[in-house]
Amino acid sequence: MKPAPFEYRRPDTVEEVLHLLAEYGDEAKLLAGGQSLIPTMNFRLAQPAVLIDLNAVKGLDSVDEADDGGLRLGAMVRQAAAERSALVAEKVPLLAETLPFVAHAQIRNRGTIGGNLAHADPRSELPAVMLALGASVRVRGPDGERSIGAGDFFTGFFGTALEEGELLTEVVLPPAVEGGGQAFLEVSRRLGDYAMVGVAASVVCDPAGRCHRASIALLSVGSRPMLAEQASACLVGERPSSAAVLAAGHAAGNKDIDPQADMHASVAYRRHLATVLVRRALTAAFERAGCVMGEGAS
Template identity: 45%
Template sequence: MKPAPFKYIAASSLDHALSLKAEYGDEARFLAGGQSLIPAMNFRLARPSVLIDINGLKDLAGVDQTSGEGIRVGALTRYRDLERDSRFLTSCPLFADALPHIAHPQIRNRGTIGGNLSHADPASELPALAVAMEGRMRLKSSTGGREVVASEFFQGLLTTDLRVDEMLVEIAFPAPKHRTGTCFMEVARRRGDFALAGVAAILTLDGEGRCAKARLALCGVGETPVDASKALSSLIGQPCTDGVIETAAAEVQKMIAPSGNVHGTADYQRHIAGVLTQRALTIAHQRACHGA
């Protein structure tokens, strides 16, 4: 199929792009990697009258770990570049687990982290990573900027806190803590498909080997990435034994409300989420111990 007619404008700078968005509002969409937007336009599920191409804004791409404020990733950074950045993957090991699950290499060559997060597909991996890692979204418009924590950025199915004149320009992640282990796992019908359920887990141990902090977010089981960290409260202050982790996984199963789909019922998704939670927490604990 072909998209509905639209006007194409290549932005010459960030200020130019933001002024165009302020001018055209809801009628305009930013074109970054285009891996979600262009198929939606071809099926006429999205009908922007104006496309603002921001691919030339090189300042919005790249990883900065020199500011002393954690890790900052430009919104136009492509998955391919993150996959090949060993320093970034060392600092953000959840990405090392998750990136190979995202679609296929051809799509990862073009797709951008900002485009993915702005699209806010709840079955996608990166929104769950951003929530688990307590990422902060830097949003900018022609009149100013603001930051939103990831858990508040995703508001519904394909819906974010972005205002009509704003762009997501950067994502900030906290610096990794000592004695912390992470793990991302998912189950999909085929390699590269969206996940039936996926789990991003982060465990930090204290000096005695007990759990000091636990973070968990899931994809594919709700209309937004699901922050299930509260369900892990039984882990805090405890050694991460098999029994304690099994209890926490059962609490996660209780708190989620998947809707099911053509590939699996809600009960199946809930079961998969519990199994993945137990496995991911176990591996995260092993990695935290190994890295101590």
């Protein structure tokens, strides 16, 4: 379990990173927290010729309030730092709630927010949170800077919309809105394992108590994190009820997702977990939104 030989570069600025990316193209890999990349290299599943270490790059690790009241997280913000940040807890409680589920404390001490998103593991928690919140990422590349919405960012199995030569620099999370509530739940074999199924739910209720928006993002149910559209359709425009969240759970588990079996969970079990977790997460999210749940007609 020793990596193949590689060249190691440790640039100080984003400009230098972009320069190196331009120079080495797909022979290079970016090293952020290294919690996925280094094991992959030690197993020799990845053998990059050049490793560009981002850990000395300045200006990528700040946590700031955005002009619109949302949150801007530098790509190199450690997951543990975000987990402990009062600003994160205040502005994006769903992120604060989810971070303890991301692997283990030791891993979060090194792992970064940006690295996690760019890795785009379909079993990872943070991509689902981004989807549920309608977050976006800022990237810099040879042609300047651009913003990519979470819905467009995760393109497939470990695939993102990042183009060659681009660096993810920042994560932008929208401000909380009146009548909003969120919740994250997952079922994993052990604390810290990849979830067999996880769900990040974000709902918004209008002053009349009707569901205005419901974003339900699932992880570990396909090749990428995905939004359960048919589950949302059960809720939007409706007054939240236990019958409606139950229906949303069934829609998510039976219609929205197309999960695969693995050694930890069969297809049937994954569908069932999605059904249960979506219902539970929505119930919690509506409660946090201050929405009164009716019994509803079943």
